[in-house]
Amino acid sequence: MKHSFALVAAFTFAAPALAENWDMPTPYGDSTFHTQNIIQFADEVRTATDGALDITVHSANSLIPHAEIKNAVRSRQVPIGEFFLSRLANEDLAFGVDSQPFVATSYDDAEKLWAEQKPVITELLAKQGLKPLFSVPWPAQGLYTNGEISKVEDLNGLRFRAYNAALEEFAALAGAAPVQVEAADIPQAFSTGQVAAMITSPSTGVNSTAWDFVTHYSPINAWVPKNIVVVNQRVFDRLDETQQAAVLAAAEAAEARGWEMSAAEAAQKTKELAENGITVYEPSAELVDGLQAIGGKMLESWDSKASDEARAILSGYNK
Secondary structure, eight states, rough: HHHHHHHHHHHHHHHOOOEEEEEEOSSTTTTTTHHHHHHHHHHHHHHHHHHHHEEEEEESSSSOOOHHHHHHHHSSSSSSEEEGGGGGGGTTTTGGGGGGGTOOOOOHHHHHHHHHHHHEEEEEEEETTTEEEEEEEOOOEEEEESOOOOOOGGGGGGGESSSHHHHHHHHHHOOEEEEOOOOOGHHHHHHHHHSSSSEHHHHHHHHTTGGTTOOEEEOOOOOOOOEEEEHHHHHHSSHHHHHHHHHHHHHHHHHHHHHHHHHHHHHHHHHHHHHHTTTOOOOOOHHHHHHHHHHHHHHHHHHOOOOOOHHHHHHHOOO
């Protein structure tokens, strides 16, 4: 028996340390550049740690629904996850500044806004035990409809796909009827008549084969919203220093790469929409004026409800 115990003990102490395995839920499919960027991030962490930290990406809501990802990371159901940042605007409007219409409509503006937004949301997330790792924007949002929209009034009565509170408000002010629909459910929502129009990126338009259910797209460049990847702080703190450094380095690389991917995606996917039969047209001055007027009303409403931290973001951005 002693001999047997010695063998077991020797085997136990000789065995290599087990790798840390992290499951990472994301809301979007594998063809989405955000997901591709995250898969590369996971690969780089795995390589840098010699497999000691292995992140498995579960895309397209396959592990946890989008709406539950943040709280799943917070409760340590999973250690890390990605979600659409402005989904948290109901917690504090600081999270949704990037989805306010016509505040930041270009990548340069979006980058300037993120520089003001990042320290504020880092502090807000820290209170929930979460650590932001990186954030990547979608291409600027465009308008998808059946037929050309020449003025805001043309949207009146249309059932309009929404993905956050700001877009719900935007649609309502345009006279449309907002309906919450996740990106993965867009084709079904259009085919069943649940929605008839949407504002979203050219990336989402191509990924959902928008040409199957709409005829026109206009790059109104309404806003440049972002996704964010967060990790549970306590789980991160349990990593050794080498692993922590690997995660942070891979995150920094993923953010820089993701912004470049987004910019390339904007032009490429708009071209794909046209190649697949969608009429791509520049918005009329009347439509732009009408949309910007809605944006102005929303900003007034936003300012009346925003926290001091949220207002400070816009104040810094507008300097």
